[in-house]
Amino acid sequence: MKTPVFNSEEAMAQLRRSTHPGSAHFYAMYSSLFGGIITDPALMVLPLDDHMVHRGHGVFDTATLVNGMLYQLDQHLERFLRSAKMARISLPFPAERLRQIILDTAAASGRRDGSVRYWLSAGPGGFGLSSAECVGSSFYVMVFRQEGYPESFYTRGVKVITSTVPIKPPFFARVKSTNYLPNVLVLLEAKERGADNGIFIDDRGMVAESSNMNVAFVSRDRVFRHPQFGAVLSGVTVQRMLRLAEGLVKEGALTKIEIGDITVAEGKAAAEMMLVGSSIKVAPVVEWDHQPIGDGKPGPIARKFLDLWHEDIRRATDQLVRVAYPE
């Protein structure tokens, strides 16, 4: 069969035809290349010569839209700006303007719940390696239906395996770049081996993180434990949970909070283990490498953290930014 060559009009029609059912849940997109917001999923495309596409020279972050508010937007933005600096991508606009564009895109989506993801790219300019050829950095925002996890993750718990996928070196684990190949592979490996997700182990044999979430433990003497942040992504959610854990220490549910190295053996001997992140919130892990964690049932502390998360999105005014929807 001969490969068709399209003129611009035909190409546009093809673009419209090429949307898939999932794109019905892509609600709004901002592109600095258009200089505005669009809501037609068929047009939510990037130029191939954008260095984020063909070189992975881009960074991103995601904030959750809940009840018409962006949860922890400023904390996510702070990490986004840190990532941009590490990736040596300059901002196309001042940070305050980026924040406003995110809020405007959320408003234009008309949605009160979803995910708001934004990217900063070295930008288009050609197919070379150096961003010196780029015409300027580009900024994109997308509002889409949040990835859902099965209810059983919370009621029956999550099963994990130790991943054989090599973890990113510390610098690359700390920058939230668009190079998520190891993160994708850890998840695919876990599914293939009958688990829900995998755990990255660092080159010293210490517990690191999961595919796109952090991992925390409650020891048998009720210490809340998290790995050091030097070689993992500093999760906005787990940083908040570490703060809220102070309340659980005060009420006696936990004895203390410890951030430091956790060996695999220590992790497996914990009373509780949990996955923490913007998408999963807090989910109990009940099995690791086919061995039960604690009594093999979702634990009370993971439950308490999930309840605290729900309370936070309802009441923590210092963690919520209201979206100004059109009347």
Ligand SMILES: Cc1ncc(COP(=O)(O)O)c(C=O)c1O
């Ligand atoms: C590799 C990795 N670790 C941890 C996290 C959790 O971070 P957050 O709580 O900010 O979603 C994420 C998600 O962004 C991630 O991609």
